[in-house]
Amino acid sequence: MTVPMGGIPLADHAAVYAALADAGFTDVWSSEVNGADAFTPLTLAAAWQPGLRLGTAITPAFTRGPGLLAMSAAALADVAPGRFALGIGASSPVVVSDWNAVEFTEPFRRTRDVLRFLRAALGGETVDGAFDTFAVRRFTLERPPAVPPPLLLAALRPGMLRLAAAEADGVILNWLAATDVPRAVAELGRRRAQFEVVARIFVCPTEDAGYARTLGRRMITSYLTVPAYAEFHRWLGRQEALAGMWTAWAAGDRRAALAAIPDEVVDALILHGSPERCRAQVNRYVDAGVDVPVLALLPTPETTATDPAALTTLLARLGRDAKEAA
Secondary structure: OEEOOOOOOHHHHHHHHHHHHHHOOOEEEEOOOOOOOOOHHHHHHHHHOOOOEEEEOOEEOOOOOHHHHHHHHHHHHHHOOOOEEEEEEOOOHHHHHHOOOOOOOOHHHHHHHHHHHHHHHHOOOOEEEEOOOOEEEEEOOOOOOOOOOOEEEEOOOHHHHHHHHHHOOEEEEEOOOHHHHHHHHHOOHHHHHHOEEEEEEEEEOOOOHHHHHHHHHHHHHHHOOOHHHHHHHHHHOOHHHHHHHHHHHHOOOHHHHHHOOOHHHHHHHEEEOOHHHHHHHHHHHHHHOOOEEEEEEOOOOOOOOOOHHHHHHHHHHHOHHHHHHO
């Protein structure tokens, strides 16, 4: 499950983490956009529910200096040895430049360089020298983790997918349908057998299809109009299906952009229906090649942050298969 859960104060997440563990969820994964940072929710989870595995999906490669990112990762790996995976990625110009005042240039090379730096630093090496996109002078972690965390790379198109296969321990997929997974996994080549495939999956567990599709359309126009995601979906074969949205968006007609998104695209990218139906749809990702499906739970008309009992029941219904398997 993606944490923190929207609308619930972070200080109140002890009950959320307990409900997740009770429902059979094995992992909690954080993101880093404009809410909580990636590490604080996981640190709390490590203290409150030490049986949960922890991961970042993702920490941007631009918004922290290389040394600080290594320090943050090492600290969490020290708190949760063998239970933490560090996912990094390029993020986006809005997050990096508009919100963090860092120039978003050469995202592929920057992400590759940060990955290489982290591999060395978290392994206890002294890093001294120039990478293509930055230079580091004699950085050594004071306390390198006894168990270095696996390094996962967020990837969309072939170049980054192949980089992940060549140099990371796993890949994090995002904003794709279950039917898209085989195409992404095929780019990993022979490495797939020793590799972890994580996918972030948006889930809106409501039987109010109109509500779910309205929310889904707003999310799709927010994300899939970003150039990297637009190119990703062109590569996946959605040029014709999303051309109307892209044209209307470029013309500044937001209402027409929303209306131009076909229901079948929304339904493929934003899972909705009863919790049991959503769980069955998530299982299709696993059947297609995903090792760790990470749910991103969206708000529904039936469940609010002010009704913890309803949330606990929902989590139990979403996680029932995992609990029975455990």
